Amino acid sequence: MMNLMHWRLLVAVTDHGSITAAAAQVGMTQSAASQAMAGMEAALGAQLFTRESRQTLPTALGLKVIEQARVMLGALQIIRSTVNDARPQLRGTIRLASFPMVLAAFLPPILRRFNQLYPGIEVTALEVSDDEVNTLLEADLVDLGVVLNPGPERNATLLGRDNWVAVLPMGHVLSRRSAHETVSFEELAAQPFVLATGGCTVNARSLAAEAGLVLRDVRVEVREWSSAFSLVREGVGVSLMPEMTLPAQRQGLRIMALSVPIHREFALVGSSTRAPSAAANALLQMMAD
Template sequence: MNLTQLRSLIAVAEAGSFTAAAETVGVTQSGMSQALAALEEALAVKLLVRRRHGVELTAFGEQALAHARAAFGHLEAIRREAAQTKGEETGSLRIAAFPSVYATVLPPLLRRFRALHPGVELVALETDDREVEVWLAAGSIDLGVVLNPSPERRAAPIGQDAWVGVLPAGHRFGRRGALSLGQLAAEPFVLATGGCHVHARSLMEAAGLSLCDVRMEVRDWTSAVALVREGVGVSIVPQSTLPEKLKGLRVARLDPPLWRRFGLTAAPGRKPSPIAGRFLELARSGATQAG
């Protein structure tokens, strides 16, 4: 049994899949699978069960996970105290966000922070926006990216994204520069959620409308755009998720315009750790410079 194996167990438990866990830790998927297989062989007990949509821990796996987290907590305490003795800054920062944020606005911020604080370990977790809120409330993460934060949350703004209508190139609305939600709601529709609770259906409902004819529902924005290109229907997606090549598509702004706004925040009612506070300061300074 070694620390690599224990770290792999923690990563898989949190990510729910070998692929996502391997990306978080920075190893290959096969390497992580081998590490966990070796751990199970050493213990002679099954820790994980593969399911259709991911990986789950067995009952003993849950018990082992608690010990693994405790072990890493003690190890982190040793490293932190040693660094303090030498006058160095170290520690870890756990940040959670939903997929489209990791694909757009968050990576540059992570790179800048790594350059300024190379001794801090950044743990980036990807989930849906509701789970980010759950993890924040439970104290499982230090910071989370939330969608359309209310002013009282005092979240650090890290970006925004316009919603746009996407249509097949030959659609009768294809030459219009702007479309209303009502016009799009009546069309055959491809619904994408992007791992968020705010999407075309919720936008329609907030406007007192409903989608009349949903032909396909997918999670990934890219899949929705591909289906639109094939003529399955129209869709509404964040502008940042559009492909570089728009051949076969028409894009129209919404009238009135609608936006997604991203905010970085700590758990409500909890004071951020010093490291989390520095990350928030960097995010706010970046927003100020951008403005």
């Protein structure tokens, strides 16, 4: 079976007069190159080269075949150049800021797919808090940022959404309810509380304030979600956390839905001071599609 590397090999052998030198040029071993040449001659049913002690020279038929191979390879290069010249947005860089959880959970598969589609665009991801994302966007230091609960004025591209859920230690009075029962935010706010922020300004305290509530007894405040789960297991208090942060192993925990659901959205937005670059638009368009 003949492929482009085989045709490049034949041209290189003609140019160098040596299978060894030609193999090195196209990235093959000498033995693999010899086998490939023999396979092509067998497939075509004709001898393309003569092998002498120090040189490998094309036959008269080989010269005609290789002339057409040069035309074919040249046409392929022209096609590639034409496509690249017509799509300049396929080259460039994107500076993207995100808070840790989304950067770890949502962005990797998106960025892998984007790299496959646009290998000429380099994406640099910065891990920051959610309020730092907005600061970087306003200062025009990044091209795109992941923000929480964007308003309609942000022209955002949705990445995902999840619900806030109550997390209680097993044996807590509220966790004794049946599997289908819920718990109110008011009930949670009145309990000893483990406040987890995840490095975000949107957390149980800010959500309580929006609902006109106060967390009456915050026993401990932590940044890491994993630390909060451990503290809840130990009975330090109850908590309110995003659903996507829940651990795979939930022994010792009771997860309950809120009676009035609260959800959050995270989305990509661009700088408010300038239009997205061609590279950033390519990423936004891929996600929109």
